[in-house]
Structures are given as structure tokens and as C-alpha cells.
Amino acid sequence: MLRDIFYIFRREFYTVFRDYAVITFFVFLTLGYPLVYTYVYSCEVVREVPVAVIDNARTPLSREFLSMWDATPLVDIVAHCRDLEEAKELMNRKAVYGILEIPADFSKDINRGIQAHVSLFCNMGALLNYKALAQAASDVSLAMGKQIQVQGMDYASRIQESIKASPVTVSEVKLFNPQGGFASFIMPAVLILVIQQSLLLGVGTIAGTARDRNRYGRMIPANRHYRRPWCIVTGKACLYLLVYFVMAYWVLFIVPRMFNLTQIAGKAELMLFLFPFLLACTFFAISGSFLSKEREQPFLLFVFTSVPLMFISGISWPREGIPSYWITFSKIFPSTHGIDGFVKMNNMGATLRDVLPEYVALWILATVYFVLACVLYGFQLRKR
């Protein structure tokens, strides 16, 4: 029996490393794709969004508001316009993504003790641009408001003034992703998905190629070593796992370090968590490979699934907003639990005990998909 497993393992080794298509998925895709993807988002945050301003007041106070806004890292004033029409023209040409208009009686209102309003118009094509502009404007209006309040008090000491203007100090802390970076947020999920999907594509290619080459479209060679389904699955899985121990280290440990992404999990503990994830992915890929009827089909079947999987994992879209049946559906994919656990440990410093539900789920999935793969190979054997 052990000899069968070893024979299948060795044969699978040659299959994998003699086929460029499989190497592409197992090695080049896992090596390169995370780099490209992280590079795309490597700027992490939106900065210096170009805007146009219309200053109808033309007073020192209005100029101060604009220069404070311009001084924030989020905003870059590239044009001063005479009226809204001119600014809208710039917006249509995509020279600017926002317009700030200061009304003529801006300073007059403030000095008379009436609330002054400035108008901010945002192009909603990219929500992050809108968020940057709105937040910067609100920051500036609060800061300026405080100044005005202090000036309005013509008695009392400086300290007393500032306390009156803001009796409560507010401190805001972004945990686990201090700059609110986009790569730090999306990459952990992408990295986990790369592992599952590349395995699915690679093993699918192996299965499809075997069917292409066999005259009767069978996946198992006529060979006395291929007798027991569980030996076939184990032999194949051992090789894939061996390759993916190396690749997963690259994807999940080295790539994040190269791009300075958050990594606060204990290495050993994280590896302990990832082991059943790799097992589950491997057996999931072997089971899934039965869908691939020929060499080219894995692309057609599996590539598009990455995007829905990303969304139901609870990263791109909060779990609270996902209908419960999709949540249930998502549980059958290793990536869902893998992303959940990996993000909690790697980015939020959770311990293995904290992610126990995910850990257990991955072991269950590994078992289920192992059994499923054996059953499917059993059918194949019976056909022979």
C-alpha cells in the first residue's frame, strides 16, 4: 500500500514538473500574481485628489479655509474657477474630482454669528476620492470652527478658551491597519485565494490532460498501482502539499513582508492554522478537478469564481450585509474559513484559540473533501 502511494507520488511528480501548464499555475502564478496585485495597490491610500475651488467671498477667512483644505494630504487644489459652470467643465474633463464653493457672504455670516455654509460637490465615480474630500473638508471646518469660537470669547485665559470650545477631547484610533490602507485590507484575502485557486487550476489541468490523453477519457492510467482510491488521493495530495508548503510560505509570509503589510501573528501558530487550510484546499482541488473534462477547461470553470468568493468571505463586503443563504453557501469553500482565520491571526493578532471555529471548520472540510475525492476516484476505478 505504501509502495502504491509512493509510486503515485513519484508519477505525479513527473506529471507536474514536465507540464509547463501545471508549473505555470503551481509556481509562476503563485510567485508572480501576488506581487503584481500588491503592486497595484501599493500606494495604500488616496492622496492629493485634484479639486477646483470657487471663492465667491474673497476674504482672508475664506482664503484661510481653502489653504487649510489644500494643506491636508488628501486634497490638491489645481484650479480656481470663476463660477460653477467653469468648474463643472473641468470635472467633466476629469481634471478634477471635486468642487468646493464658498458663498459670497461666508465671512460676513461668521462675523455676524450666523452659521456659514460651504458646498462640496464630488464626482462619485470613485468612492475613495469622495471620502478623502469629504473628510478633509469636515476636518477643516471643525478646526476652523474651533478657532472662531475661541476668538469669540473676549475674556478668560487661553486654556479656558480652548476648553470651552471643545469641552471633550476626541481621539480616534484605527486598529490593525493604522493608515487605513487598501493593500493592507484586501491583500490578505487575495493571498489566501491565490493558493486555493491556483491549486484548483493546476489540479484541474492535470485531470483534464489525463482525460485528453486517455482514449476513453479516463483519469486513471491502467496500472496495477492505481487500485485503491485513497492511495491515489493520498499520493497525489502528498506531492501537491509538498509544493504548496513552499509556495504558501512565499505567498503568506514573504510577499507581505516585501510590501510591509501587517504581520502580527506568531509564525508557528499561524502555520499550525494554515496546515488544515492547505489540506482542505488540496482535497478540494482534487475533488473539483473531476469537473474539468479537458486540459483547457479549468480556466473556463474556475477563474471567475475568485470574485464571488472574495465577496462572500466577508472582506470586500461586510458579513452583516450578506444574505444568510450565501453565508451558508460560502461555508463549503476552504477560502472562506482560510481568509477569516488568516486575517484574524495575521492582521488582528488573534490566537489559535480565538479562531477555533474556523480551524475546526477547515479540518472538517479537509475530511469531507478527502472522502469526496476518494468516492469520485472510486467511480473512476469502477468504470475501468
Place this chain on the structure above:
Amino acid sequence: MNSINGLPALMKREFRRLADRKIYWFMMILAPAFCFVFFADLLKQGLPVKLPIAVVDEDNTALSRQLSRSLDAIAQTEVVSRTADFSEARKAMQRGEIYGIFHIPRDFRQEVSAAGQPVISFYTNDTYLLPASLVYKDMRLQAVLANGAVQQTLLLARGQGGPQLQARLMPVSVDTHPLNNPWISYAIYLASVLMPAFVFMFAMFTATYGIGQEMKERTADEWLRLANGSVSVALLGKLLPQTAIFLVTGLLYLSVLYGYMAFPLNSGFFPMFLAMVLLVLAAQGFAVFVTGATRRNRLALSACALWGVLSFAVSGFTFPATSMPSLIQVLCYLFPVRHYYLLYVDQALNGVPLYFSWQPYVMLALFAVLPVLVLSRLKTDLSENRYLP
């Protein structure tokens, strides 16, 4: 001239090939329809509501309780736990149960009265960027309001109430106008690009795979013969039936987006219809181009897969392309979905006059005519039934 006469026969042949195999049904109808239904259903709320947060109230006075109650009253957040223990809340956050913590310190009420300037802190878990930014907004608003409430008490005590109170509390206010998406709905920009990006991907796959199959099954020479040796007629005969089916799929997503989900369509139907048609043609043009350029079906499919998947990132609908590294800012123009996204922003969302958008339309059309670069090469490969695994 007489080669074009073979076109009806070629198209009939292609329709039969498409109908014959399940994989085509999967790529052209089943999988796109699944994606449309999936995302339409997932994003139907537009904005997630009732995001869980925790309030750590170490003060536990009427004032602090009022603060946490009004935080709960905001639609987007839901206070799921009130505790006096910060580390308990922190652990809940690490388990992913809450997205934010609103912390009111011990002796808050007392410090306020004694002008001790107590600190209200709020924490967001930015590992989950979207919910974090939503609860951030609410908690920040609440903190500002807390300031206002305290000030209001102080001002009223000095007899400075009335119409000037508002101006006193907030002398400058910003009126934000999120143009054409006043609900700040995430669904609008996500679904509007996700759905066409799937159509783009499957149209590429179908074209590439279809041509590859001819060579693999050694029927390419017969296919070419039916077109009287004209490779462009052969390609037309193969691709037009696929175009027709994908246009139906495209109309399906247009009606889901702008009919069923009623997203803004401010330039009317035609500009987005044109964008959809050009996107399908661009997908097919790109597919034929890589098929001819790589001469190997597997590599061509790899290129299509890479283009399809990267489209989701570089089109810039989640993270603006203008904030990407400058190399990517240039390279993103090689992705048709990027141009489609620009058209969607201009035409569907903002309804700007058509002449501002001529560039993306032209770019998409350019992708559609890419095959002319590889026609002669493709002809050799087809007549030789050249299949490389």
C-alpha cells in the same frame, strides 16, 4: 467576394457547435447569469446596515448612557455590547464580532463639569475597510455631537441660546453633495462594473476556446475551407454567433442594473448600450489577438484569464486608478474594462455630454480591430490544424 457567401453556412455551423457542448452553455449563459443574480442579490441593500460596535462605558452616568443610546439610534451602527471592560471589547474585535469600540472614560461626567477636558476615544477595525469607514463616520459624528451637547449646556447656562446657538457650536458647516449618488450607495459602483467585467471575461474565453477547439479537434482546415480560405470570413462566421449571444447576456445585465436595481442612467439607454456592445467586441478582438499572437490555446487562455482577473483591480472602480503607481496608471489603458468603467462614470452616473467620452469609445473600438495584426499568422495555424498542448 464569393468567400463572403459562405458566411450563413459558417454561422449555422458555429451555432450548432455552441449548442452541442455544455461548456459553452456554461460560459455564455449559466455562469454570467449566476454572477448577475449573485451580485444583484448581494448588493441589493446598497449600504450595509446595523454594523455591530461595542460601547465601553466606564463612566456609567446619565450623560454617558445618553451618548451610547444615540449611537445606537443611527441606522448604520448597532451597539451589540455595553461593557465597562475595554479588553473584553478588544477581544471581541479580534474575533471579528465588532467593527468599532466607542470608549467613554471613567469620571467623564465629572470632568466635563470641572472643565477637565476628558477624552472620548473611538477605535475602528480597519482590516475591514468598508464597515470600518462606516462606523468611523457614525462614531465621529457622535463624538462631535457629544462636544456640542456639552457646549450647549454650558452656553444655555450663560443665557446664550436661540438662533445663534447653532452658529456658536459649529460656525462653519460643509454641505456635501455626492453628485448622482446621494445615497452614497456602494452597490451602484460595485455592480455597475462587476457585471460587465464578467461578460468581458466570458466573451474572451468563449472566443479563444472556440478557436482553439477547432485546431485541437483538427477541424480548423475544414472550417477555413467553408470560408473559401478567407480567414477573416472564417472568424466572422465563428464570432458573430457568439457576439449575438453575448449581446443578449449584456442586455440582461443592463436590464438588471438599470431596470431591476434602478441605478442612475443619466444619459439614457443608448450610450451604455453602445459601451456594452463595444466591450463585447473588444473582448472578442482581444481574444483573437492573443490566440494569434501566442499560437497556443493554453497560453491564450492564460492571457485572457490574467486580463479578466486583473481588470477587476486596474479598472479602478474600488481603488481609484489615479492613486495607483504611475506605471499602472499607464498600463491600465490596456484593459478594456478600464475604458468601460470610464464610460460608466461619464454616461450612466454623471450623464455628461457624449463628446467628453469619445476617447474610451474609440479605445474599445481599437481593441475590437486588434485581430487584423495577426490574421496571416492565424491563417497558417488554422490550415495546418496546429495544436500545441
